[in-house]
Amino acid sequence: MGRRTLCGTLSHPYPEEPVSALLRRAGGAAAAHPWRTLAAWLLILLAATALNAVAGGEPRDDYNVPGTPAQAGTEFLRERLPAASGADARVVVHHPDGGAVEPAVLAAVADRLARLPGVASVAPPRLSADGDTALLAVAYAVPVTDFRGTEGVDALAGAAAPARDAGLRVELGGSVPENFSAPGGVAEAVGIVAALLILVLALGSVVAAGLPLAVALVGLGVGAGLIGLLSAVTDISGTAPTVATMVGLGVGIDYALLLVARHTDGLRAGLAPVAAAAEATATAGHSVLVAGLTVLVSLFGLKLSTLPVYSSFGYATFATVGAVMLAAVTLVPALCALAGHRLLPRRARRARVAVRPPWIARWAARVARRPVPAAALSLGALLALAAPALDMRTWPQDAGLQPASTTVRRAYDLVAAEFGPGANLTMIVAADPAAADPVAVAAAVRAVPGVAAVTGPVTGPAGGAAVLVVEPATAPADERTAELVDRVRAAVPPGVHVTGPAATSADIADRLAERLWVVIGFVVALSVLLLTLLLRAPVVALKAAAMNLLSVAAAFGVVTVLFQTDAGARLIGLPHGGPVSSWVPVLMFTVLFGLSMDYEVFLLSRVREDWLATGDATGSVVRGLAATGRVITSAAAIMVAVFTGFALDPDVTVKTLGVGMATAVLIDATVVRLVLVPATMALLGRANWWVPGRRAAAPVQPEPDRIPAMVP
Incomplete structure (x- = not known):
């Protein structure tokens, strides 16, 4: 006799591969002892959740770009002038009726901003040509990744209360508010509901449709706990859990669907639930294992980007995909065995004939x-x-493409309209005064085509660094802005650093395109x-x-x-x-x-x-x-x-x-x-x-x- 498969009995059997044989035994054991398998996964889920609650960390972005000129400039400022090396924010105050903004109100806002935690300096208010808009530039001595949740945005909004109380419109821009992402959940809910409807149509049974979804959610729960634990020992980007959920939910449902479909074929062929589960795990489970390993192998490629934030995407997604893959090949057989023939539509339970x-x-x-x-x-x-x-053409995301309902987009539009598009993304030129004359450097930068304005030079208290703030004449995402970064670097003497948001964005785009x-x-x-x-x-x-x-x-x-x-x-x-x-x-x-x-x-x-x-x-x-x-x-x-x-x-x-x-x-x-x-x-x-x-x-x-x- 040949080996019984879902296609029938093979008259000329071929040897079963060791991996398939191992999966057959694992699937059969899980199906033969379903309650033990369920209890084991419940304990794993509870342990991952509890450990995350006790020892887990919070997502934290690492925007360093090792080996780039902009990063070298940032390190120079961190060493010589920390007040110019941190995050930034823009508080935009606008008179809704076009009247002049009161200086006393701006002074009150600037004073409150200066006293916020982490703030190094607040530049004098910059008024628009018609006087109805003021821009207050806030410089922090700490990186943007030091802020947790809404604390940075809440502090800025609180400091701007005098302007709102005076009937003025206040919008927030810069890296601190732009780095904040509102909590998700809607996208996941939409995907889950749509997936459930498709599963019902594909499998013809509510029980069979709910099973892949349940398995995927268990895997996602374990993956979320693992991501939290990873966050305690390394930096995990705030967006990484969203991407991991996106991928994990999709592959988790797919892997479980493949196993459930193969299992129901075995039931139609007359196999008992435990035997059908073992057969499905040996065949479809092997496909799941190969597919999952390929996804995991692909994620290793993120490490080669040389950007820490990408490594964190890889860690988070790796943990989630690994969890849903293991859940699929062990939890699906157990649940299938418990469901029995209820996985089949009612008509198929009687006929047990597959219709191609x-x-x-x-x-x-x-x-x-x-x-x-x-x-x-x-x-x-x-x-x-x-x-x-x-x-x-690639460029780091900026506020110009955010929804108009967000404060960062409204601030972006106000700044562009009142002060010019380049005011939304400046660059910093930093020099050692002992090695280069800051005044001469400023003159050279001002002469570069495409530069709208140059502020400074400003020398630090110890005289170890002089800083210029350079404003492009073009918008952040305009390809001429990246070209301007190259021209400014070519215009300054060797040893002078060109860094800041615009230069960092250009270096990120170049590095990722190259890698x-x-x-x-x-x-x-x-x-x-x-x-x-x-x-x-x-x-x-x-x-x-x-x-x-x-x-x-x-x-x-x-x-x-x-x-x-x-x-x-x-x-x-x-x-x-x-x-x-x-x-x-x-x-x-x-x-x-x-x-x-x-x-x-x-x-x-x-x-x-x-x-x-x-x-x-x-x-x-x-x-x-x-x-x-x-x-x-x-x-x-x-x-x-x-x-x-x-x-x-x-x-x-x-x-x-x-x-x-x-x-x-x-x-x-x-x-x-x-x-x-x-x-x-x-x-x-x-x-x-x-x-x-x-x-x-x-x-x-x-x-x-x-x-x-x-x-x-």
């Missing part, structure tokens, strides 16, 4: 019959979508190696990497159109187009490459099962696509729903990630996975499974007409 969605089988056969036009058309579509990415290619090379190489080792098919691994690169490139192109053009920006609720946030491409690539591998692994695992069982290279592609089409479509729909929820976030960086990831998954699960991958595999035939040093022989003769009755 006919369109998937017909579509798979059509693609395999005409692989050349299918591959050409899908490749052309992907290249067309990717083409705009060649014009992508993106290093990250891409590392992630692709490591993923190909992992996939080759696990599938023992180097051709398939290389092809998978190429397909994933195409889908990510297409998503980059769509993001470029939506965020850089005015027409695209208005479609997604932004006031106008602007550069893509510098933080997005590296983070988006590492996460998306891993997620794209998920669907590739889901498909290839089933194709490989069929190939080993039948030896029919083309037929196995058709049957594999027919078998996985429904699950991949449902999983992708869930992922798109989750990411679309995050696309509603007002934070532009989170919005960009949500839009980009939703687009990439949609493209990947349709154009790539349902057309390009099967077409190219049909063209390659047996060469897909070539292994160096030996023939790619299958254990049995082809059975081209056999279509598996089950969906993974």
Whole structure:
């Protein structure tokens, strides 16, 4: 007798791999003792939550950019003139009726600002040409990351109370208010509700639909506790938990869905719940393990960005994805065993017959019959979508793209209208007076084209540093601002530092654009190696990497159109187009490459099962696509729903990630996975499974007409 599988009984069995055998035993044990498994996960969740409450830390951003000229300038100021090295804020006071702002009111506000914790100095109020607007620049001696929650914003708002009491409008800008993010929750709720609806439609049972969601939430709970503990020993960005939740929720539901779908196939085939759980864990669980490891491997690429904030994204997402992956392969079998046949729709409980969605089988056969036009058309579509990415321009997010309802956006607009666009993002020129004449440096900077104003020089109390504040004539996100940074650096003598917000933004954009290619090379190489080792098919691994690169490139192109053009920006609720946030491409690539591998692994695992069982290279592609089409479509729909929820976030960086990831998954699960991958595999035939040093022989003769009755 052959080994019983969800496709039936194989007359020519192939040896079960050690990992699959181990997963079979683990899944069977979890299903045989479901209450013990549930109790163990409950204890893990409670322990992670309790430890986080007792010993966990709070998220803290680290915006240092090691090795850049701006960072060298910041370190110089921290050593010589700490009062000029910290955070900044702008308090904008505006008379709503166009009248002059009273000097006494401004003096009261400035006095209160000067007495705030961490404030080093408050510049004299700067009045607009018509006198109805005043700008008070606040310099802190501490970095912006020292502020917790709303404390920095609340302090600024409290200090400005005399102006509001006088009937004046007060808006807050600068790094302190701009660094504050309002607590989320809406995006997660939208994604969860949408995912539940899709699960009900895909599985046909409320019990089966709720199970993947419950498993994902348990994994997220453990991941949140781990992130809190990580925050106690290292800096974890305030945005990192949001990104980790975005990715963890999507993959957690997908992994659990794959296992539940395979388990219900076993029930339909007549297996007992415990046996069905063991079989699902050995087969679909292996796919989950490979897919999850690929995502984790991809996250290692964030470390190569050399930016501490990116490392924190990797740590947080790694912890969350690891937790949901382990929950999927252990908790799903236990819950499936407890649910029994209630996982099946009522009609299926009686008939216990799987009904193949006919369109998937017909579509798979059509693609395999005409692989050349299918591959050409899908490749052309992907290249067309990717083409705009060649014009992508990146720049750190600024307040100009924030919603008009926020104070930072209103302050940005007021400053730009009353004092010029460059007043929203200045740069600092710092020099050692003993090595360079500050007056001569100021004259050289004033002569640089594109400089609107230069304030100073101001020499520190000990005379160790002289500082100039340089205001560009262009807006922060204008590409001419980055060019101005280079011109100012070229104009000053050696040893003079050009730092401050504008220079730091330019250096961040340059560093991330440069490191993106290093990250891409590392992630692709490591993923190909992992996939080759696990599938023992180097051709398939290389092809998978190429397909994933195409889908990510297409998503980059769509993001470029939506965020850089005015027409695209208005479609997604932004006031106008602007550069893509510098933080997005590296983070988006590492996460998306891993997620794209998920669907590739889901498909290839089933194709490989069929190939080993039948030896029919083309037929196995058709049957594999027919078998996985429904699950991949449902999983992708869930992922798109989750990411679309995050696309509603007002934070532009989170919005960009949500839009980009939703687009990439949609493209990947349709154009790539349902057309390009099967077409190219049909063209390659047996060469897909070539292994160096030996023939790619299958254990049995082809059975081209056999279509598996089950969906993974």
